[in-house]
Amino acid sequence: MNVNKGVEPGKYFRHSTLRSGNVIRMPDLRSKTPERSFLPRSISSGLPFSTSKIAELKQIFHAMDDSTMEEIMVRTLGLCEKAPTQGETKRFILGHNIKLHATKSDEGSKRDILIGRVKRIGGSKSSAPVADHDSLFPCMVYNCHAVPKPHVHEVGILDPVCKSKINNGVAVCHMDTSAGNPNHEAFLALGSGPGRIEACHWIYGDYAVWAN
Numbered sequence: 001m002n003v004n005k006g007v008e009p010g011k012y013f014r015h016s017t018l019r020s021g022n023v024i025r026m027p028d029l030r031s032k033t034p035e036r037s038f039l040p041r042s043i044s045s046g047l048p049f050s051t052s053k054i055a056e057l058k059q060i061f062h063a064m065d066d067s068t069m070e071e072i073m074v075r076t077l078g079l080c081e082k083a084p085t086q087g088e089t090k091r092f093i094l095g096h097n098i099k100l101h102a103t104k105s106d107e108g109s110k111r112d113i114l115i116g117r118v119k120r121i122g123g124s125k126s127s128a129p130v131a132d133h134d135s136l137f138p139c140m141v142y143n144c145h146a147v148p149k150p151h152v153h154e155v156g157i158l159d160p161v162c163k164s165k166i167n168n169g170v171a172v173c174h175m176d177t178s179a180g181n182p183n184h185e186a187f188l189a190l191g192s193g194p195g196r197i198e199a200c201h202w203i204y205g206d207y208a209v210w211a212n
Helices: 051-060 068-081 185-190
Strands: 023-025 089-093 112-121 130-135 141-146 150-158 165-174 199-202 207-210
Touching: 051 068, 068 130, 068 141, 112 165, 185 199
Parallel strands: none
Antiparallel strands: 023 112, 089 141, 112 150, 130 141, 130 207, 150 165, 165 199
């Protein structure tokens, strides 16, 4: 249940929600960022991906001084260089070299759906699942990070009336939230705080996850 009305209904939920037979609200599954492409590795590996090289990047991508494009590039580069939180490992990916899992389509957006089969994927001790967030940049850039104790699930998404399958979902549950920001919208939506509950969300639109 969403406690905070400022957060989209269904965007965050508890782990116990992912049970076959439950009817829940789905958020808007459509991508919120413009469509872009990964650069070939032969090109992306040579990009000066650093705030200290912003002048070179502006020239490469034809970004004007004080433009919206420059602001977007600086923001994404800053996120890349920001120190990880406790227990987090992160990396920015510009190359198309990893297999990603995500919700198949936007079917079921902004409506009630029926949870079908739930299957946990990945999560071995040797290789934790990695969440990938599409970050705004002239080319496709993923902000990839691994956090402690995530659970990743493949979920059958069904029509609650006729019970036919309408989508294949992927959900991530952050089981250890002790290092989280108490003002994060997940805690506001669920009416709790870091370390007190787990927080789950769907992988869709601008997000993907890599798991062995």
